Amino acid sequence: MQIPFTNLQEQHDSIKVELENYIREALNSFQFCKGREVNLFESDFSRLLNAKKCIATGNGTDSLFTVLKSLGIKQGDEVLTPAFSWISSSETISLCGATPVFVDVDPHYYTIDPSLIEKKITTKTKAVVVVHLYGQAAHIGEIRNICNAYNLFLIEDCAQAHLTAENGKCVGTFGDASAFSFYPTKNLGAYGDAGCIVTNNENLAIVLRRFANHGALEKDDHALEGMNSRMDTLQAAVLLAKLPHLKKWNEKRHAHAAQYTDLLKDNENIITPKQRPDTRHTFHIYAIRAKHRNELKQYLYEKGIQTLIHYPTALPNLQAYAYLNVDPQNFPVSTVLQDDVLSLPIFPELQPEAIRYICSCIGEFYRK
Numbered sequence: 001m002q003i004p005f006t007n008l009q010e011q012h013d014s015i016k017v018e019l020e021n022y023i024r025e026a027l028n029s030f031q032f033c034k035g036r037e038v039n040l041f042e043s044d045f046s047r048l049l050n051a052k053k054c055i056a057t058g059n060g061t062d063s064l065f066t067v068l069k070s071l072g073i074k075q076g077d078e079v080l081t082p083a084f085s086w087i088s089s090s091e092t093i094s095l096c097g098a099t100p101v102f103v104d105v106d107p108h109y110y111t112i113d114p115s116l117i118e119k120k121i122t123t124k125t126k127a128v129v130v131v132h133l134y135g136q137a138a139h140i141g142e143i144r145n146i147c148n149a150y151n152l153f154l155i156e157d158c159a160q161a162h163l164t165a166e167n168g169k170c171v172g173t174f175g176d177a178s179a180f181s182f183y184p185t186k187n188l189g190a191y192g193d194a195g196c197i198v199t200n201n202e203n204l205a206i207v208l209r210r211f212a213n214h215g216a217l218e219k220d221d222h223a224l225e226g227m228n229s230r231m232d233t234l235q236a237a238v239l240l241a242k243l244p245h246l247k248k249w250n251e252k253r254h255a256h257a258a259q260y261t262d263l264l265k266d267n268e269n270i271i272t273p274k275q276r277p278d279t280r281h282t283f284h285i286y287a288i289r290a291k292h293r294n295e296l297k298q299y300l301y302e303k304g305i306q307t308l309i310h311y312p313t314a315l316p317n318l319q320a321y322a323y324l325n326v327d328p329q330n331f332p333v334s335t336v337l338q339d340d341v342l343s344l345p346i347f348p349e350l351q352p353e354a355i356r357y358i359c360s361c362i363g364e365f366y367r368k
């Protein structure tokens with residue numbers, strides 16, 4: 001059996017007709033930037049999340065950068081951010097001229113550890129960026145309380161967390177503003193780069209929209225300097241076709257996660273991912289922690305199973321952050337995770353037989 005890590009073709013085929021209708025309409029409009037589909041997507045997405053405002057952007061990284069800049073993050077500021085994430089959640093802090101201050105992650109849920117946040121706060125700290133890693137809701141209530149107590153902005157990186165929720169409230173609506181990515185392999189994926197920002201703060205929404213559009217809301221109305229980061233109309237058309245299916249696709253991922261966890265539960269060489277109580281995970285990534293991870297990955301590869309590592313180097317240990325001179329000992333959880341996490345295939349169209357095969361290969365590996 002050959003099992004790829006993702007299979008975009010199958011999802012495409014399952015929605016081909018509606019997708020092609022949306023794309024044809026967008027093509028016929030010749031409004032390739034700021035077209036009707038972009039507005040429709042913004043209103044549909046904010047309604048789905050129960051958020052006041054959505055601003056469509058070019059990608060998730062630009063969304064984070066736009067939020068940080070619009071909140072006034074600048075040189076001399078410090079922003080707390082998890083040590084275990086994709087680089088966007090720290091590189092955008094540096095791009096503002098500020099310093100990313102890494103905080104280790106929780107050993108059970110792999111999101112920023114709230115108990116470590118307060119000791120990292122200084123007079124320079126302006127904001128906390130939380131990442132709902134793999135689709136797991138971070139301890140957002142606790143972090144919100146800390147941010148309120150110290151007067152810090154709270155920014156959510158929801159790039160892996162489309163419809164992640166705590167007690168029914170979607171992530172992306174807890175902080176001052178949040179960033180979503182629609183990179184093709186995310187739970188909601190465009191056919192190229194795309195992203196958005198969500199906020200309940202209507203004044204901030206205006207600044208965000210300006211920043212992502214050269215500082216202008218209307219033509220030639222440049223109230224400030226910004227950048228060019230807008231969602232293409234064609235990408236919005238793809239997302240409009242996919243949005244009605246997101247909930248169902250997430251449910252399929254949940255069923256796959258439950259099947260994996262059940263089949264792997266008796267293997268003492270594996271730790272399966274947990275879902276925080278009272279939250280809804282998206283299982284964008286199903287990452288196990290495995291003894292002899294690299295050998296297991298190679299073994300599965302030889303059995304036709306593609307796996308990935310999210311992420312092989314914790315952020316403070318990357319060359320890019322050598323200048324911060326941080327000691328890996330200060331991030332013990334992240335430094336262990338980089339060596340033992342392994343992401344198994346979990347796209348919605350994956351078949352139960354494939355999961356059984358993957359789990360039996362994992363069992364076989366440890367018996368040898």
Ligand SMILES: *Cc1c(COP(=O)(O)O)cnc(C)c1O
Nearest residue numbers: 059060061086088159181182183
């Ligand atoms: C994908 C991702 C991003 C960046 O999104 P792009 O659209 O690729 O710029 C940011 N943060 C996390 C956690 C991601 O997984």
